[in-house]
Amino acid sequence: MSAQGVDVEGVSFGYGATRVLEDVSLSIRKGEFFAFLGPSGSGKTTLLRLIAGFGTPDRGRILIGGRDMTRTPPWSRNVGLVFQNYALWPHMTVAQNVAFGLERRRVPRAERDRRVRAALDMVGLAHLIDRRPAQLSGGQQQRVAIARTLAIEPEVLLLDEPLSNLDAALRAGVRQELVELQRRLGLTTILVTHDQEEANAAADRMAVLDGGRVLQMGTPTELYDRPANRFVASFLGTANLIDGTVEGGVFRAGGITLALREPATPGRATLALRPQAIRLHRDASGGALAARVLRTEFLGGHVRYTLELQEGQQLTTEEVHLRGRDPLAPGGGVQLEIDPQQVSIL
């Protein structure tokens, strides 16, 4: 069953004895903005390169638009790839860079000029048409790379860490432009990134990869709210992972006893606790756990605390900072409460 965007079916890949991808399967819908998220060495870039046609999987198939492209060379796949370092040709002008793919595809001169202009208009760089890459800023080069890819009107747009070479101030703006452009064109897009914020903000759905496997797939909120395992829980935002047991719908670990709202299989289990699942009480009130403040980090909008329960269990939590509410001093005591609505059992 194909999603008509990109289908990866049981793909394995390795260099000699080094396994890079292990039985990876995923379906990307037509017009979807999809992200491969993972740390370096997770295999996310290799997977993207296999989709682009740089390398052939040892096992499995890759379908683009429902057609088997596993052994098709890159130039026959109709994919566009934006490289991490942009890979613009330094000896060509912006216009020549963008026109190159059209020239190779024997697009007539007039049509070619029109499409070069249209692609550069789309990224707002039509006025820099005669510059060379070295005369452009990083953000502008990146947009030329995108325009070059869009000019060939690919079926799938592949982005390999496209924002990682931009400075932080520029990154959010370019990311928003990229998402708007993708929505407007309805172009099936795959973004490779190690930055969870980037994936969360841009992608409709994403896959978290580690050690060459897909650990979990879903929308950013699904993955954040219901991580399937310890890696996903801690890779996407902050999570306290507490080992304990589930019995009769109640989770127990050390001093923590929590009545679960959702059914959980009895036995050994790990509780994933986001910082916002913990509420702090400065005055002793009933039903709360007693803890000691180990570390206080004032971060402006909020304060991060490392707390220690009486049983030695450590928890990280955050509290919105308000004027008139001074951060808790390290060494002091505090009462805390866990919201059973906000926890997941792994």
Place this chain on the structure above:
Amino acid sequence: MTGPGAGSPLARAKRRAALPFLLPLIVTLLLVAGWPLLRTVWLSLTDARLEAGLAPHFVGIANYTYLLSDPEWWSAVRNTVVFAVTSVALETVLGVLIALALNEKMRGRGILRAAMLIPWAIPTVVAAQMWNWMLHDQYGVVNQALLALGVVQDPVAFTADPDLALWTVIAVDVWKATPFMVLLSLAALQLLPDEIYEAAEIDGLGPVGRFFRITLPLIRPALMVAVTFRSLDALRVFDLMYILTGNSAAAASMSVYARQHLVDFQDVGYGSAAATALFLMIAALTSLLVIAGRIQAAPEEDDR
């Protein structure tokens, strides 16, 4: 020179301070390069001879008029130009081809790269004498091999035959100087990232297109520097010809001609005129290459 603040008091003070630091260098250059040059130019206008005790007399441009009328000089000019153009062209083409091969990821690449440098590392005099023996018409290994293989019926006098002498010198120079071209081309090739080739691969660019559309334009600046270096070297070639073919007019270069008159014929005035003419030609060519390089460094017109 006209950067921001060029006229500010600080910038002026900096420029004033630079002079005393540069002075030792300027004086040394004037002594070791300027003085001999001026002396040669002066001698070229006299009838100076190597014998002691004879005071040189100013003869104006007589040496030069004779030089321009001497067919042997023009033969030396022709030899030098044929040598320089042919050997530098062959070295450039071979150098780039070998560099492309050595740039591929393959087993034993490190050893090949090191081995390739050996001809360049051997002193020219040693290499030339080695080839002289190998190419010897009676005892040389090259003739032995050619005879054994039946390529030739009689031994070939590579260095003595007037029709072959210049081409033999060119062949030895190509053997010797190609590694230099390989080295500079390879250094330029290694700066090119894989991604720019992959980006072109998506557009279906084949190996020939890769070379002419991407590789060559990008290594051209480095290649131009290498070609300039080699051209200047080739124009003042002396040792290869002196050892392989002696003073044979069939292969003599301008430098060989100048040395012959200066030393063998002890005609310092006339030899100086030949040396000055050679210097002027090299200076003119260098200026041309530098200007051409500048033009190419500036943004080009649309060359589609």
